[in-house]
Amino acid sequence: MGIRHFLTLTDLTLDELQALIKRACVLKKEFQEKTMRPNFNGRILGMIFEKSSTRTRVSFEAAMAQLGGHAIFLSPDDTQLGRGEPTEDTARVLSKMVDCVMIRTFEHEKLVRFAEYSDVPVINGLSDSYHPCQLLADMQTYYELRGDIAGKKVAWLGDGNNMCHSYINAAKIFGFELCIACPQSYQPLDSVLNDAADNIIITDDPQAAADNADLLVTDVWTSMGQEQEAVERMKAFKPFQVNAELMSRAAGDAVFMHCLPAHRGEEVSADVIDGPQSVVWEEAGNRLHSQKALLEFLLV
Ligand code: CP
Ligand code: NVA
Numbered sequence: 001m002g003i004r005h006f007l008t009l010t011d012l013t014l015d016e017l018q019a020l021i022k023r024a025c026v027l028k029k030e031f032q033e034k035t036m037r038p039n040f041n042g043r044i045l046g047m048i049f050e051k052s053s054t055r056t057r058v059s060f061e062a063a064m065a066q067l068g069g070h071a072i073f074l075s076p077d078d079t080q081l082g083r084g085e086p087t088e089d090t091a092r093v094l095s096k097m098v099d100c101v102m103i104r105t106f107e108h109e110k111l112v113r114f115a116e117y118s119d120v121p122v123i124n125g126l127s128d129s130y131h132p133c134q135l136l137a138d139m140q141t142y143y144e145l146r147g148d149i150a151g152k153k154v155a156w157l158g159d160g161n162n163m164c165h166s167y168i169n170a171a172k173i174f175g176f177e178l179c180i181a182c183p184q185s186y187q188p189l190d191s192v193l194n195d196a197a198d199n200i201i202i203t204d205d206p207q208a209a210a211d212n213a214d215l216l217v218t219d220v221w222t223s224m225g226q227e228q229e230a231v232e233r234m235k236a237f238k239p240f241q242v243n244a245e246l247m248s249r250a251a252g253d254a255v256f257m258h259c260l261p262a263h264r265g266e267e268v269s270a271d272v273i274d275g276p277q278s279v280v281w282e283e284a285g286n287r288l289h290s291q292k293a294l295l296e297f298l299l300v
Contacts, residue, residue: 004298005115005122007108009132009169010195012297017173020293021140028289031066038068043299045071046098047125048081048090050105051224055260056125056133059287060102063295072098091117100299103127106225121298128162128225129192134259135166136290139174141283142215145255150175155213155250157181157206158240158267159233160188163219163259172196181209183236206240210249217257218242218267234266243269247277255279 005011012020030036045064049057057073064071076082081090091114094101100121103111108129115122124132142149154171156164160182168188171178172195179201180188193200203209210216221237222230242256256268256278264270273280 003119003121005118006132006294006298007111007115007122007124008130009135009166009173011132014173016297017136017139020136020297021143021290023296024136024140024286024290024293025144027292028286031289036066038066039300040064040067040069040295043067043069043099044097045069045295046074046094046101047071048074048076048079048101048103048105049125050076050081050103051126053104053125055284055287056102056104059291060125063288063292067292067295069099087113088117090114091122092119095119100295123294123298126162128223129189130166130169131162131259132166132169133287133291133294134163135170136294137283137286138217138257138259139170140286140290141257141279142255144286145279145282146214146253149215152176152214153212153251154178154215154217155181155209157209157216157218157242157246158237159186159219159221159223161186161219161223163217164188165192167217168192168196168200171199175199177201179203179209179213181206181240183240186233186236206246207249210246213250214254215257216242216247216250216254219259220261220263221267237267241267241269242272244271244275247272247275257283260284 061071087110095118102123102125104125106128108127111124111127154176156167165188181203221233256272258280262268262273
């Protein structure tokens, strides 16, 4: 097979994703025991960030350093990208200099175009439509804590956004039931839903979504780039907050995830995110290990 990209979760098969998660668990153990053997021999990851980031930037940069490679942070403010150099040209130039490119941007189409012109693997570090790297960490976290997610019930509460779209992809690939509770006007895109219709239930009733769920997930109500809609979004999403009452409807051993950053008192109450069922810190930490496994998969 030729060069592989990771623009959505569907770029990998179930077998590949399961192997990647198992490898991430091994890399995590080696990291914790300080027994990692770097095998990247100076390979370089270019990282284009057109939006802010804490976890994605630090996890990719740390991953490359720990694997024996390097990462270069590129922002539109101080590269020619911000002065209008075409995506296609940037892709062809970077391909001649680095071994892999990670991009966080707005339109998903830009990533697709970049990948078309790139001779090296391209990773989606978040677009307006998808956040597949976060799903690697979420699936690893569930696997470590509860085992196989196939056949389980996952409740998505809130916006039908990029994270929700990647959960829809995951439901189809990993074979879980995804119950999405969101206001009518913030439902996920039909084009994403259609491919996974058998695994998805959409409702505007958060209680129904939470009933007996094994995993509850939410995300910010206002994503990056939507700041001007914040007031109306706050109103629309209020009934969809994950709080103790909602958690009490879930299965006894249910866990709570959030990709972070979180807004306590908005999409999640403080007692839930800081409570015993929350696994958000483990989830965030797994960004490092699952992305190392992804980089190995694409580069070695
Ligand atoms: N979850 C996530 O992608 O976090 P950052 O925006 O901090 O990278
Ligand atoms: N949906 C959020 C995720 C941030 C990691 C956003 O796009 O801003």
